[in-house]
Amino acid sequence: MSADKVFHSRSQGIPSEGVKDQYADGKAARVWKKYIGDSNQRTKNYRDFLTGLLKKHGCVRVLDAACGTGIDSMMLVDEGFKVVSVDASDKMLKHALKARWEKRKDSRYDEWVIEEASWQTLPQDVDGFLPGASFDAVICLGNSFAHLLDEYEDQRTQKMCLKNFAKVLKPGGLLFIDHRNYDAMINSGATPGHSIYYNCKYPVDIKTSVLVVRGKPELVALDYCIDATDDGLITEKSEFRLCYFPHRLHSFTRMLDDAFDNRAQHSIYADFQPLERVDNPAYYIHVMQKALN
Numbered sequence: 001m002s003a004d005k006v007f008h009s010r011s012q013g014i015p016s017e018g019v020k021d022q023y024a025d026g027k028a029a030r031v032w033k034k035y036i037g038d039s040n041q042r043t044k045n046y047r048d049f050l051t052g053l054l055k056k057h058g059c060v061r062v063l064d065a066a067c068g069t070g071i072d073s074m075m076l077v078d079e080g081f082k083v084v085s086v087d088a089s090d091k092m093l094k095h096a097l098k099a100r101w102e103k104r105k106d107s108r109y110d111e112w113v114i115e116e117a118s119w120q121t122l123p124q125d126v127d128g129f130l131p132g133a134s135f136d137a138v139i140c141l142g143n144s145f146a147h148l149l150d151e152y153e154d155q156r157t158q159k160m161c162l163k164n165f166a167k168v169l170k171p172g173g174l175l176f177i178d179h180r181n182y183d184a185m186i187n188s189g190a191t192p193g194h195s196i197y198y199n200c201k202y203p204v205d206i207k208t209s210v211l212v213v214r215g216k217p218e219l220v221a222l223d224y225c226i227d228a229t230d231d232g233l234i235t236e237k238s239e240f241r242l243c244y245f246p247h248r249l250h251s252f253t254r255m256l257d258d259a260f261d262n263r264a265q266h267s268i269y270a271d272f273q274p275l276e277r278v279d280n281p282a283y284y285i286h287v288m289q290k291a292l293n
């Protein structure tokens, strides 16, 4: 289901990568920095979870496949990882490039690579600017993968993109990929305003709309309203809409296993904790370890 058939979700702008970009009008990209809060202050649970597993598995070279404004990447650069960051939205990348410029006196940032790429053509795109590169880990976090809607109603593009993530990983490498708890959102029609990733200091209200086509939930539209009126710069509430494919835990798990030819070790976490410890998580985080041969 293409969002534009039902909802007006984005401007007419198409980024240079050519794939559909819900951030193309620059509205969400501008407000995103308010939503994600101080880039030096990722939630401790998230930082410990991600960097802990990366270090445990000896990962050095990490591809952030949905870097957006660069917030996850900067956390990893600060922790000493060699980071390559890509995104399909030039409107989002603009903020990451600016952040790198602002850190130019910090030598850890000298090797931070930021390029345009889309998941649909990831191996070719990466090969274009880093010939022959492969990674110890790929991350696609912050509910990013669900941005990819299901235009052909058979999830073929999503399957291809997951295979592309597997392709750019070294044998034994890790893929971290997440999605909101769409099972709960479909049942309740509500989305928690607080994110487990970000330290947003403003009140966030998220209106949830679920589009059901022929009895099947095909699309979730979230209308974010961030009340940042008291920071002296923004004079009105910031609102933007993003549309998502509502991945259900069971079917996403199967699709991921297939993308790795059913040979990867697959661990699932709920809000960064073991699955059985959290009753109704906001997010599911999948960690795939690619087979060694």
Ligand SMILES: C[S@@+](CC[C@H](N)C(=O)[O-])C[C@H]1O[C@@H](n2cnc3c(N)ncnc32)[C@H](O)[C@@H]1O
Pocket (backbone or CB within 6 Å): 019, 021, 023, 036, 065, 066, 067, 068, 069, 070, 071, 072, 086, 087, 088, 089, 092, 117, 118, 119, 120, 141, 142, 143, 144, 147, 148, 197
């Ligand atoms: C929710 S933002 C998350 C960014 C960042 N990880 C964070 O937590 O702030 C999702 C990002 O995925 C990117 N994205 C969506 N579809 C993409 C695609 N097909 N290829 C590459 N990036 C894509 C968007 O441009 C956007 O920057």
